[in-house]
Amino acid sequence: MSYLPTWIVVVVGLSVLCWVLVRVLRHVRRFNRVAASTGTYLDHETGTLRARSAAMRVAMRQTLARVKRAPADVPSNSRGRQEDDRG
DSSP states (O other): OTHHHHHHHHHHHHHHHHHHHHHHHHHHHHHHHHHHHHHHHHHHHHHHHHHHHHHHHHHHHHHHHHHSSOOOOGGGGOOGGGGGOOO
């Protein structure tokens, strides 16, 4: 008979432990789902940013190549010296 309170405490303790473990595992699963979706979202946004920066590099190269082939006609070069324009 003296073992009965001990067994009751052990059974109650194990049931409380199981209840706590179930709650913790539920939160861990929810956290893993959120972490995975956040990682996927960040991978998508990072890929978009990489694509945009690559497109900007290509556009800059094309612009530089076009400028090197045909330099811009700067109007200030064709006016001569300012002293000559005073009249």
